[in-house]
Amino acid sequence: MPNKYDAIIIGSGSNGLAAAINLQKKGLSTAVFEQASTPGGATRTQELTLPGFKHDVGSAILPLGLASPFFRNLPLKDHGLEWIHPEVAYAHPFEDGTSYACYKDLFKTVEQLGEDREAYLKLFGSLVKDWEKIDEDLMAPLRFPKYPIAFMKFGLKALPSARLLSNYFFKNDRTKAFFYGSAAHSTLPLNNIASASFGLVLSASAHKYNWPFPKGGAGNFIKSLLDYYQSLGGELFLNSMVNDIRDLPNAYAFLFDLTPRQILNIKGLNFSDLYRKRLKAYKYGAGVFKIDWALSEPIPFKSEKCRTAGTIHLGFTPGEIENSERRIHRGSVSKTPYVLVAQHSPFDPTRAPEGKHTAWAYIHVPNGSVEDHSALIEDQIERAAPGFKDTILARSKMNTHDLERFNPNLVGGDINGGKQDITQMFTRPIISTSPYSTPDPRVYICSSSTPPGGGVHGMSGFHASEKVMKDHFKDLKK
Template identity: 35%
Template sequence: MTGRPNRRPNRHPVRHREGGRGPDAVVIGTGPNGLAAGVTLARAGLQVELFEAADTIGGGLRTLPLFDSEVLHDICSAVHPMAPASPFFRAFDLAAHGVDLITPTLSYAHPLADGRAALAWRDLATTADALGVDGPAWRDLMEPLIAHSAQVVAFFLSDQRTLPADPTTPLLLAHRILRHGTALAHRQFRTEEAAALLAGTAAHAIGRLPSLAGGAIALLLGHLAHTTGWPLPRGGSAQIAKAMAADITAHGGVIHTGTRITDLGALPPSRVVLADVSPKGLLEIAGANLPHRYARALESFRYGPAAAKVDFLVSDPIPWANPQLRTAGTIHLGGTQRELYAAESSTARGRLPRHPFMLIVDPAVTDPDRARAGRRPVWAYAHVPHGDPANRATLVRETIERYAPGFQDTILAERVVSAAQWEAYNPNYVGGDIGAGAITLRQTFFRPTIRWNPYRTPLPGLYLCSASTPPGPAVHGMPGYLAARSALRREFGIHLPKTAYPAASSPR
């Protein structure tokens, strides 16, 4: 059995505070979910302390200068479709905390090899009109989702264990997921443009395609492109983390950086511990104390394909051959639907395709302040097999060059993070899996294990609150919020209403 030190189990590893000493709650990790847990617990009136292994907070929400002190690069995530839609962030009110989410009018684009491009405009009618004969089909797919967007988002961002507040939502989604998440997907559109436009959103599942999980993600992200949009935070992703951290400290919380937790015994005594770590990380921290059956279930948790990232410092905007792409917030590179499906399925089987799926972002297109004279950041991900150790900079450069001739001439500097290196940067990205676990149908409903409460572990007072728990990856904060809500109810007797999210409260 891996990840479990050979020492005598302690079934009560969370050391309880005595005589008023120590925090009420401790959070391990300050990614978006650890911070969301901290916000929720602190606003409930608890004394909270957070521990971060790195020297800076944020997890996947870090923005740093890499080559030039005046040019900031998003180290992990850059574009956040889920942030303005998330019930947690809507209640937290990012704008009120100084975070300006800038939403491009062209949410995302998908070029094809011969100069054509499919465009997902924020405006549904504009998108449908540009898709020609497939315009009515795109409108029929998206209009009902847009009309019921709040219910759709609430369904997808739930704990996947309780019945939806609106029982008609699963019916609205079911036949659409079957049509676009199975082999039927090949017959839903008449043009390559429309088929590729939706396939690019399905590829955010980072796994075999078509799949039911991919179809569900395509519907979620696809319809958000026409509602709250796919925004970038002004100044970079770190602005979201900074806002949440400021709220925690304003409510009496304490954040420790540069403090890696390798054993629960290293934490101060508290009533509860919430761990924003992967199942592998939880085994490393608490493995010897976990019941055998639960530990085995964590060990069987599957991780998915990976991402290899290249950060570029360039002299000019990306010279896309199709000029319409030059205003897009996000670019998907993957060819036609069939080519993209084949590439993603090959990657999931552990074989690097000739043309893997890629996401490209030129942040200064949406946020001009990110650029300086003759210098601007470019963010690029390629989907690669799990644990891939190779430097994929050449592959990324040449792929962008196919659609943007002259791009390589603009490169001033580059930084590569292989799939294997991602885990060293963030242990939650096991083998470079930035989704913190394979996004499959089974692991959608039983993430990370088959338990009625996916956040509560068998150890008293210990909860898991990472993206390896429902509702899964993306910057929406819901795993942290839902885990904190569970801990508040069970450990402190604080019962929040079913639809309650952290309301504004006065700082201490």
């Protein structure tokens, strides 16, 4: 029997679709099988609160979607994608009502930083300048970099903890908190080795690309990917939970957009005991508690910079953020947690009925936690935006179990497909020169559990699909 497809992708998250598009573009026939009734995995938009209020259930701000070396070369604009760029990429408010803003313009950003002006330029100047030299290697498995000197310069700054780096570079507590705001996206304690790398990459991407989001909802990013994929002849099957690889049509290669724990439950895979043991040892990170609001007006931030920002990091001193991120790894949540807030509707009126607004926020929590932390989150926002609670028309809350029900890849509420500490940064899910391959020559992993890890960049899917091309379709490769 000839194979019905050359390759089958299991899971329609941004990585699954990146893999599917790359293979389909290269002339293969492919299909995507997705267990949910809507595609996109952790990138979907739904009316979670009231009719007409569109909320991003998972990812909401997609700088890496724009910066991704794979996605940025796709004709997604022709397939309906429109990026919205708020004036401020992200803002960090302080208790006195002032705030720091991260602008795309590095020089405008440093104007606010007083005595830390030169230090910020020293930290980010060369990184922003060299971005095009290092971005492909940053978003790839461990390999010899194309521009070793530029990459080494980045590596020297990225290897320390966020705490060490910010104490070394900055004098002012405000600048330290500002840097922590993006470093804490790592979901790691800020004294962990290499936690600085997240702050460096995310802030540099803001100075290079801003922190944009898709008009109408993050789900529209997926819509444009799918529209393009289907225009190339790719096929999508929804409501198709894959439990046994033998239930799928024949193909040369199967790419799993799943995390190790789920892959271990798939029947019919020809894995060695040793490989199974290594996948079992894979570590998951902290979870998140997520909340979405329908609002009668925009969040009434005291600071104008916050009102013009798409993302706001809350954590009023460096100590507050450090304490918050340390505690979750000891099994508890701080009373003043580090909060990530996103607001789209002030810049994108299609998100809510006329005159009304939406907001999105989460905090990090211990993996598997089911506690309701909505009061803590709302208290933190109220500190920067008095009167916020009075604007709430409705709210939707998701603890780590709700998130895992929404998408089984969010194991224990972990949004990065596994812990991203130094031991699992480039070497996920196992230490290997080819982390996308498995002992079964037909089976590959293409999810965020492979390098470069969490985020909507599609680069895990891209690299996994390149490996499939190399292993099975060398002669076809264009």
